[in-house]
Every structure is written in C-alpha cells, then in structure tokens.
Amino acid sequence: MxxxxxxxxxxxxxxxAELVIARAKASEDMALIAQQKLRIAKLEHQIYGQRSExxxxxxxxxxxxxxxxxxxxxxDELAAEQAVAGATNVTGFTRKRPVRTTFPDHLPRERVVxxxxxxxxxxxxxxxxxxxxxxxxxxxxxxxxxxxxxxxxEKFSCRECETISQAPAPFHxxxxxxxxxSLLAMIVFEKFGQHQPLNRQxxxxxxxxxxxxxxxMADAVGAVCTxxxxxxxxxxxxxxxxxxLHGDDTTVPVLAKGKTDTGRCWVYVRDDKPFGGAxxxxxxxxxxxxxxGEHPQAHLASYAGILQADAYEGYGKLYLGDRKPGPIKEAAxxxxxxxxxxxxxxxxENTRRKASGKKEIxxxxxxxxxxxxxxxxxxxxxxINGKSPEERLAVRRELSAPLVEDLHTYMNxxxxxxxxxxxxxxxxxxxxxxxAAFTLFLEDGRVCLSNNxxxxxxxxxxLGRKSWLFCGSDRGGQRAAAMYSLIxxxxxxxxxPQAWLADVLARIAAHPARRLDELLP
Numbered sequence: 093m094x095x096x097x098x099x100x101x102x103x104x105x106x107x108x109a110e111l112v113i114a115r116a117k118a119s120e121d122m123a124l125i126a127q128q129k130l131r132i133a134k135l136e137h138q139i140y141g142q143r144s145e146x147x148x149x150x151x152x153x154x155x156x157x158x159x160x161x162x163x164x165x166x167x168d169e170l171a172a173e174q175a176v177a178g179a180t181n182v183t184g185f186t187r188k189r190p191v192r193t194t195f196p197d198h199l200p201r202e203r204v205v206x207x208x209x210x211x212x213x214x215x216x217x218x219x220x221x222x223x224x225x226x227x228x229x230x231x232x233x234x235x236x237x238x239x240x241x242x243x244x245x246e247k248f249s250c251r252e253c254e255t256i257s258q259a260p261a262p263f264h265x266x267x268x269x270x271x272x273x274s275l276l277a278m279i280v281f282e283k284f285g286q287h288q289p290l291n292r293q294x295x296x297x298x299x300x301x302x303x304x305x306x307x308x309m310a311d312a313v314g315a316v317c318t319x320x321x322x323x324x325x326x327x328x329x330x331x332x333x334x335x336x337l338h339g340d341d342t343t344v345p346v347l348a349k350g351k352t353d354t355g356r357c358w359v360y361v362r363d364d365k366p367f368g369g370a371x372x373x374x375x376x377x378x379x380x381x382x383x384x385g386e387h388p389q390a391h392l393a394s395y396a397g398i399l400q401a402d403a404y405e406g407y408g409k410l411y412l413g414d415r416k417p418g419p420i421k422e423a424a425x426x427x428x429x430x431x432x433x434x435x436x437x438x439x440x441e442n443t444r445r446k447a448s449g450k451k452e453i454x455x456x457x458x459x460x461x462x463x464x465x466x467x468x469x470x471x472x473x474x475x476i477n478g479k480s481p482e483e484r485l486a487v488r489r490e491l492s493a494p495l496v497e498d499l500h501t502y503m504n505x506x507x508x509x510x511x512x513x514x515x516x517x518x519x520x521x522x523x524x525x526x527x528a529a530f531t532l533f534l535e536d537g538r539v540c541l542s543n544n545x546x547x548x549x550x551x552x553x554x555l556g557r558k559s560w561l562f563c564g565s566d567r568g569g570q571r572a573a574a575m576y577s578l579i580x581x582x583x584x585x586x587x588x589p590q591a592w593l594a595d596v597l598a599r600i601a602a603h604p605a606r607r608l609d610e611l612l613p
Contacts, residue, residue, distance in 0.1 A: 109175040116168035123165040126158040195231060238302050241272060263601030266315035270308070277593035279309055280316050284575035285589050287555065316593075317571050319600055322608055324574050327581055330612075331376040334362035335369070336398035336423070336538050339388065339407070340546035342553055344569055346381065355569055356383045357576075358391060359549045363584070367538045368480045373584040375549045377576040379569035385409065396420060398536065400543045402428050403526060421536070424529035425543035430466045432519035433459040458506050458516055465499045473541050481537030493534050500527065549580050582613035589613075 133151050211218050247258045262269070265276060282288045290309045297304050331337070338361040346355040358378040364371045380387040385406025392399070392410060396418030401407055402425055410420040436459035472491050476484045503520045510517050523530055533539040553576070582589040596611050603611060 105175075109172070112168070112175040113172045116165070116172040119165035119168040123158065123162045126154065127162070130154040130158050195229060199231075236300065238300065265319045265597050265601055266312060271312055273598035274594045276312055276316055276597050277590050279312055280575060281579065281590040281593055283313065284572060285552075285579045287552070313571070316597065317574055319597065320578060321574070322605070323596070323600075323611060324577055326609060326612060327374050327577055328376050330371070331360055331362045331374050332392070332395050334364065334371065334397060336364075336367075336400065336540075337362060337392075337395065338540075338543050338546035338549075339392075339399055339401040340543060340550055341383065341388075341404075342550045344379065344553065344572075346566065346569060353381065355566070356380050356387070357550070357553055357569070357573060358388060359546055359576075359580075360391065361545045361549050363545045366477055366540050367484060368478055369538075373581070375577060375580040375584060377549075377573035377580070379566070379573040381566055392420065398423050398532075398539060400425060400540060401546070402543065403522065421532060422526075422529040423532045423536075423539045424523075424526050425541075426466055426469065426530065427542040427544060429519070429523045429530065430463060432515065432522070433462045433466075435459075436515065437463045456516060459519075462499070462503065465495060465502070468495055470541060483537070485535075485537035488534050488537070496531060496534065500524075552576070552580070578613065585613055587613045 130151065133154050137151060208222075209220065212220065243262060245259050245261065247256055249256050265273065271279075279290070279293060282293055283290060290306055290313070294304055294306050294309060339359070341356045341358045344355040344357045346353045356379070358380065359375055360378075361373070361375045362371065363373045365373065378387070378391050383406065385404075385408065388404075388406055389409055394417060398421045399407065399410065400423040407422070409415070411422045413419050433456075436456040469492055472487065472495075476487050479487075503524060507517055507520045507524070533541060578593075579589040582592050592613050600608075600611060
C-alpha cells in the first residue's frame with residue numbers, strides 16, 4: 093500500500109472519529125438539557141405543587157426521557173473512545189459528569205488491596221518505599237441470600253424421677269413457623285407495598301433456587317393479616333380520635349363471574365402537622381363493593397370533628413346537626429374546586445397541543461383570573477404551614493379573608509354575565525353552593541385548604557392497579573385495605589415498612605397485649 097492510500101485511510105478514520113465525537117457531544121447536551129428540565133420540574137412541583145395538576149406525571153415522563161438520553165450519551169461516549177483509538181490526529185472526548193456524592197457512612201466497607209509492585213518499573217531496583225495510596229470506591233450489591241434456620245430444642249431426662257425437660261418452643265406468627273419474620277415481611281410488603289402479586293413473587297423465588305408454592309405464600313399472607321389485626325384496630329382508634337380528617341376514595345377492580353366489578357377503597361388520613369399538632373400521622377383504609385353513602389357513614393359512625401373531602405353526596409348525612417355522637421364540620425377542598433378552572437386556563441397545555449398539531453383548548457380570561465386568585469390563597473397557606481391554629485387563623489383573617497371576599501364577589505359578577513350551561517358557570521356554582529364549607533378555614537385554624545393528604549394516601553393504589561389488575565374477592569379487598577393502612581402509616585412516619593413488619597412479626601406473638609402500642613409504626 094503506497095503512502096497516498098495510507099494518508100487517505102487516516103483521513104477517513106479521522107473524519108469518522110470526528111463524526112462520532114460530534115454525535116457524543118450532541119448526546120451529552122441532550123442528556124444535560126433533559127436533566128435540567130427534570131430538576132426544574134421537581135423544584136417547581138416542590139414550590140408550586142398546587143399550581144401544577146399534571147406535575148407528577150410530567151416529572152415521571154421527564155425522568156424516563158432523561159434515563160434514555162443519559163444511557164444513549166454513555167454509549168456514544170464509548171463509541172467515540174473507540175473511534176479515537178483508531179485515529180492518530182483526533183483529540184479524544186470525555187463527558188463532563190457531575191461530582192459523585194459520597195457513599196453513605198452507614199454502609200460497611202470492604203478493603204481490597206492490590207498486590208504492590210516488587211521492583212521499580214524503570215530500573216528494576218527492589219528498594220521501594222510507600223508514598224501513599226489511591227482509593228477507588230465502588231458501590232456493590234450482593235444478591236439475596238437464602239438460608240434455613242434450624243432451631244434445636246434438646247431434651248433431657250431426670251435421673252431421679254425420669255421426667256423429661258425441654259425448653260419451650262419459640263412463638264411463630266403462623267402455625268409450624270415454616271417462614272421467618274423477614275421472609276414474611278418481604279412477601280407481604282412486595283404484595284401490598286410494591287404491588288407485586290404472589291404468582292410473580294413465586295416465579296422470581298423459583299429462579300433463585302427457592303420454589304415456594306403459591307398456596308403456601310397465600311397462607312402466609314392470611315396468617316400475617318390475622319396476626320397484625322390488633323395493631324390495625326389501634327391505628328383505627330388513633331385515626332378516628334383526630335380533630336380533623338382527610339377523606340377520599342378510589343376505584344378498585346374486583347374479580348366477578350366472567351368480568352370485573354368496580355369496588356371502592358376509602359381512606360381517612362390523620363395529619364396534624366399543618367396546624368402544629370402533636371399526634372403522629374396515620375391512615376385508615378376500608379374496602380367496599382360499591383360507593384353507597386352508607387359506607388362512609390359506617391366508617392365515621394363514632395367520629396365527630398372536621399372532615400376535609402370532596403362534594404360526594406354520600407357524606408351528606410355526616411354533616412347533619414342532630415347527628416350522634418355529634419355533627420361533622422364539612423371542609424371543602426380548594427384544589428378540587430380549582431381543577432375545572434385550571435383546565436380552561438392551562439396555557440402550557442395549549443402550547444404543547446399547538447406544537448403537536450392538536451386542536452387548542454379555548455382559553456378563558458375569567459378562569460385564568462380565578463386560578464390566579466386561588467393560587468394567592470395557597471401562597472399565604474405555605475407561609476403558615478406548621479404553625480399553631482391560633483397563628484394560622486390570625487394570618488388568614490388578616491390576609492386571606494379579603495381575598496376570599498373579593499373572589500366571591502368576582503364569581504357572582506361573572507356568573508350573572510354567562511349562560512347557564514357554560515362550563516365556567518358549573519365550576520362557579522360548585523363553589524358558591526358550598527361556600528360555607530370552602531370558607532371554614534377562615535373560622536378554624538386547623539382546617540387545610542386542600543385534601544392532598546388523602547390523595548397522597550391513595551396514590552399507591554392508583555399505581556398498583558396496573559400491576560395487580562384486580563382484587564380476587566371482597567375478602568381480598570379487605571385484606572388489602574388492612575395492609576395499606578399499616579404500610580402507608582409507616583411511610584407517613586418515616587419508617588421503612590418492610591423493616592417494621594419484620595421487627596413486629598418477630599415480636600408480636602410473645603408481646604404482652606397491654607403493651608401493643610409499643611409496636612405501632
């Protein structure tokens with residue numbers, strides 16, 4: 093091969109390398125842009141969460157986009173390194189990565205020392221002295237390890253009277269104790285906390301070399317639910333002793349003959365943090381086959397206080413003045429009221445629809461103004477979150493009350509100008525017909541503006557429906573509601589649900605009944 097051909101090949105290799113490097117740089121830029129968009133969306137949701145109805149879904153989409161672009165950028169970077177290795181006069185490319193955060197201190201360290209050199213690489217002299225060391229830290233994970241624990245109870249006979257003595261058998265959550273507390277906690281948490289049906293768990297365990305029959309796992313779930321029922325009753329008592337509750341419900345598909353019916357899962361959340369209460373947060377879930385009003389009336393039969401909920405008619409009898417043991421004060425949710433206005437004021441959604449060639453949604457200046465006024469109320473609420481009811485009430489009467497009065501006047505004025513069937517009139521009437529419930533927060537510092545606490549409690553069910561598809565029966569729905577109560581309560585208190593379950597299941601069988609409150613999450 094002559095020199096001209098060699099030069100030509102070198103030039104082609106250099107051009108290819110430069111092309112691959114350009115592609116790698118472009119991929120890096122796209123990944124960086126996606127990362128910044130994701131970061132901005134998270135910050136906006138943290139600061140202005142109430143103003144973005146689709147914030148959670150948008151963050152999930154941005155996270156998926158960033159994940160894909162980051163992986164593509166790494167692939168292009170490695171391709172660029174290979175291309176540069178085949179070229180002689182092209183500068184290499186290395187991505188600028190953010191500084192990696194320090195590994196948590198609680199993780200155990202395993203020190204692996206590479207054999208040092210025994211002679212100088214330059215002259216071969218064996219006279220070497222240590223100057224220091226460079227340490228590369230790598231995060232590693234061990235696969236799940238299974239083991240069988242053999243609990244031995246030795247028998248002894250008395251040489252005098254021939255009586256046999258033996259240590260008592262240990263307590264187990266379920267009969268014959270085939271599964272340890274940690275395994276039971278993992279099975280239950282995977283099913284109800286991570287929404288992985290038992291058949292999928294069984295398949296994964298079999299691949300790990302530990303086949304467990306589906307019926308055996310189902311028996312374990314039933315035994316755990318029975319063992320934890322006393323704790324569930326104590327959580328229920330704690331929730332219904334609250335001064336204020338958040339209530340909501342969501343659909344739950346239930347298996348029926350040749351089809352699925354639509355059941356309901358109800359949640360009542362106690363969260364005293366917004367008004368500086370000392371009671372720990374907790375959630376109580378219930379299941380029903382339908383959405384009749386008799387269900388919340390039965391759930392709250394012994395409750396008297398404040399209920400923050402939507403305008404569901406089934407709650408109506410709870411608000412009657414002659415109700416026993418006492419009336420429940422209705423506190424409406426401003427987030428629910430804001431949504432229909434927001435749908436007619438979402439400029440960002442219209443921009444996206446226009447960019448994708450879809451039909452634009454007619455924007456309403458009235459809706460935009462109502463959203464702006466409601467957002468001003470939430471801005472005040474953020475400044476008094478966590479303060480005492482008295483402090484909250486004082487600020488509301490000074491700052492929020494004039495805004496609420498102006499909003500009331502504005503909506504009445506606009507309603508008179510619009511046709512009766514207009515969507516804005518429907519949204520305005522929703523608020524004006526329940527104005528006493530919407531303005532209760534101006535009379536009681538314990539009331540919140542939103543029912544987001546209950547909606548957060550139901551979020552896991554909404555995500556889980558995509559995994560488990562439906563409940564197998566009404567009993568299954570009741571078991572799920574019971575375990576949701578314990579798992580969500582643990583999460584609300586910053587407790588790892590699986591670790592808590594493992595600890596409780598190891599102790600509850602031998603724990604004194606009068607001290608069961610010590611086991612609550």
